[in-house]
Amino acid sequence: MFKEMRVQKKVMPADRIDKLILEGEYGVLSVLDTNGYPYAIPVNYVSDEHAIYIHCAKEGMKIDAIAAHEKVGFTIVGRHSVVAKRFSSDFESVVCFGKAEFVESDDTKLEILKRFIVKYAPEFTEGGFKYAANDFHKTNIIKLTVEHKTGKTNIDL
Secondary structure (H helix, E strand, O other): OOOOOHHHEEEEHHHHHHHHHOOOEEEEEEOOOOOEEEEEEEOEEEEEEEEEEEOOEEEEEEHHHHHHHEEEEEEEEEEEEEEEEHHHEEOOOEEEEEEEEOOHHHHHHHHHHHHHHHHHHHHHHHHHHHHHHHHHOOOOOEEEEEEEEEEEOOOOO
Protein backbone atom coordinates (compact mmCIF):
# COMPACT_ATOMS: atom_id res chain seq x y z
CA MET A 1 0.00 0.00 0.00
CA PHE A 2 2.86 2.41 0.82
CA LYS A 3 5.74 2.84 -1.61
CA GLU A 4 9.31 2.21 -0.55
CA MET A 5 11.57 5.22 -0.34
CA ARG A 6 13.31 5.78 -3.68
CA VAL A 7 16.81 6.56 -2.35
CA GLN A 8 17.51 3.69 0.03
CA LYS A 9 20.76 5.13 1.38
CA LYS A 10 18.73 7.96 2.95
CA VAL A 11 16.34 5.65 4.81
CA MET A 12 16.48 6.39 8.54
CA PRO A 13 16.85 3.40 10.89
CA ALA A 14 13.69 2.44 12.81
CA ASP A 15 15.15 3.33 16.21
CA ARG A 16 16.07 6.82 14.97
CA ILE A 17 12.55 7.27 13.55
CA ASP A 18 11.05 6.44 16.94
CA LYS A 19 13.51 8.75 18.72
CA LEU A 20 12.67 11.68 16.43
CA ILE A 21 8.94 11.11 16.94
CA LEU A 22 9.42 11.02 20.71
CA GLU A 23 11.76 14.01 20.95
CA GLY A 24 10.49 16.26 18.13
CA GLU A 25 9.37 19.74 19.09
CA TYR A 26 6.56 20.12 16.58
CA GLY A 27 4.98 18.39 13.64
CA VAL A 28 2.73 19.24 10.72
CA LEU A 29 -0.68 17.56 10.69
CA SER A 30 -2.03 17.09 7.17
CA VAL A 31 -5.71 16.49 6.58
CA LEU A 32 -8.16 16.67 3.71
CA ASP A 33 -10.59 19.50 4.37
CA THR A 34 -14.33 19.30 3.80
CA ASN A 35 -13.91 20.94 0.38
CA GLY A 36 -11.37 18.32 -0.72
CA TYR A 37 -8.29 20.50 -0.31
CA PRO A 38 -5.18 19.48 1.62
CA TYR A 39 -4.78 21.41 4.87
CA ALA A 40 -1.50 21.24 6.79
CA ILE A 41 -1.21 22.67 10.30
CA PRO A 42 1.97 23.01 12.40
CA VAL A 43 1.21 21.70 15.91
CA ASN A 44 2.83 20.74 19.19
CA TYR A 45 2.40 17.08 20.07
CA VAL A 46 3.26 14.32 22.49
CA SER A 47 3.65 10.67 21.65
CA ASP A 48 4.06 7.19 23.02
CA GLU A 49 4.70 3.81 21.43
CA HIS A 50 1.07 3.64 20.31
CA ALA A 51 0.12 7.06 19.00
CA ILE A 52 0.75 10.77 18.49
CA TYR A 53 -1.49 13.17 20.43
CA ILE A 54 -2.39 16.73 19.50
CA HIS A 55 -4.38 19.21 21.57
CA CYS A 56 -6.62 21.76 19.93
CA ALA A 57 -9.83 23.75 20.18
CA LYS A 58 -13.23 22.09 20.16
CA GLU A 59 -14.06 23.45 16.71
CA GLY A 60 -12.28 24.54 13.56
CA MET A 61 -11.07 23.35 10.17
CA LYS A 62 -8.99 20.42 11.41
CA ILE A 63 -11.85 19.19 13.61
CA ASP A 64 -14.26 19.29 10.66
CA ALA A 65 -11.69 17.67 8.36
CA ILE A 66 -10.97 14.77 10.74
CA ALA A 67 -14.68 14.23 11.34
CA ALA A 68 -15.08 13.87 7.55
CA HIS A 69 -11.84 11.95 6.78
CA GLU A 70 -10.04 9.97 9.47
CA LYS A 71 -6.90 9.33 7.40
CA VAL A 72 -4.16 11.87 8.10
CA GLY A 73 -0.46 12.50 7.63
CA PHE A 74 2.00 13.85 10.18
CA THR A 75 5.48 15.17 9.41
CA ILE A 76 8.26 15.90 11.88
CA VAL A 77 11.44 17.69 10.84
CA GLY A 78 14.43 17.22 13.11
CA ARG A 79 17.77 18.80 12.37
CA HIS A 80 18.08 20.83 9.19
CA SER A 81 20.82 23.00 7.79
CA VAL A 82 21.65 24.18 4.29
CA VAL A 83 25.07 23.10 3.02
CA ALA A 84 25.65 25.65 0.26
CA LYS A 85 28.97 24.26 -0.99
CA ARG A 86 27.27 20.91 -1.69
CA PHE A 87 24.09 22.51 -3.07
CA SER A 88 22.27 20.36 -0.56
CA SER A 89 20.94 20.17 2.98
CA ASP A 90 21.68 18.07 6.02
CA PHE A 91 18.32 16.98 7.36
CA GLU A 92 16.25 14.35 9.07
CA SER A 93 12.50 13.95 8.90
CA VAL A 94 9.77 11.46 9.63
CA VAL A 95 6.46 11.07 7.81
CA CYS A 96 3.64 9.16 9.51
CA PHE A 97 0.39 7.94 8.02
CA GLY A 98 -2.51 6.93 10.19
CA LYS A 99 -6.03 7.41 11.42
CA ALA A 100 -7.16 10.21 13.68
CA GLU A 101 -9.87 10.08 16.30
CA PHE A 102 -11.00 12.30 19.14
CA VAL A 103 -10.21 11.21 22.69
CA GLU A 104 -13.48 11.10 24.65
CA SER A 105 -12.34 9.98 28.11
CA ASP A 106 -11.85 12.89 30.54
CA ASP A 107 -9.20 10.94 32.44
CA THR A 108 -7.24 10.26 29.25
CA LYS A 109 -7.55 13.89 28.12
CA LEU A 110 -6.17 15.13 31.42
CA GLU A 111 -3.32 12.61 31.36
CA ILE A 112 -2.35 13.67 27.82
CA LEU A 113 -2.49 17.38 28.72
CA LYS A 114 -0.17 16.70 31.66
CA ARG A 115 2.26 15.07 29.24
CA PHE A 116 2.20 18.27 27.15
CA ILE A 117 3.08 20.27 30.26
CA VAL A 118 5.95 17.94 31.18
CA LYS A 119 7.32 18.10 27.62
CA TYR A 120 6.91 21.82 26.89
CA ALA A 121 6.89 23.51 30.32
CA PRO A 122 8.67 21.19 32.77
CA GLU A 123 9.55 24.07 35.09
CA PHE A 124 5.85 24.94 35.49
CA THR A 125 4.28 21.53 36.12
CA GLU A 126 2.51 22.45 39.36
CA GLY A 127 0.69 25.43 37.86
CA GLY A 128 0.24 23.66 34.55
CA PHE A 129 -1.37 20.62 36.13
CA LYS A 130 -3.84 22.87 38.00
CA TYR A 131 -4.63 24.75 34.79
CA ALA A 132 -5.18 21.50 32.90
CA ALA A 133 -7.42 20.11 35.66
CA ASN A 134 -9.63 23.21 35.49
CA ASP A 135 -9.78 23.64 31.71
CA PHE A 136 -9.31 20.21 30.08
CA HIS A 137 -13.02 20.12 29.17
CA LYS A 138 -12.42 23.09 26.82
CA THR A 139 -9.87 21.12 24.81
CA ASN A 140 -10.01 18.43 22.17
CA ILE A 141 -7.32 15.78 22.06
CA ILE A 142 -6.68 14.13 18.71
CA LYS A 143 -5.16 10.66 18.80
CA LEU A 144 -3.29 9.70 15.65
CA THR A 145 -2.76 5.95 15.49
CA VAL A 146 0.27 5.48 13.25
CA GLU A 147 -0.19 2.78 10.60
CA HIS A 148 2.99 3.47 8.62
CA LYS A 149 6.05 5.63 9.18
CA THR A 150 9.18 6.42 7.23
CA GLY A 151 12.27 8.41 8.04
CA LYS A 152 14.70 10.09 5.71
CA THR A 153 18.08 11.57 6.55
CA ASN A 154 20.97 13.19 4.78
CA ILE A 155 23.06 13.24 7.97
CA ASP A 156 25.62 10.57 8.74
CA LEU A 157 24.29 8.80 11.82
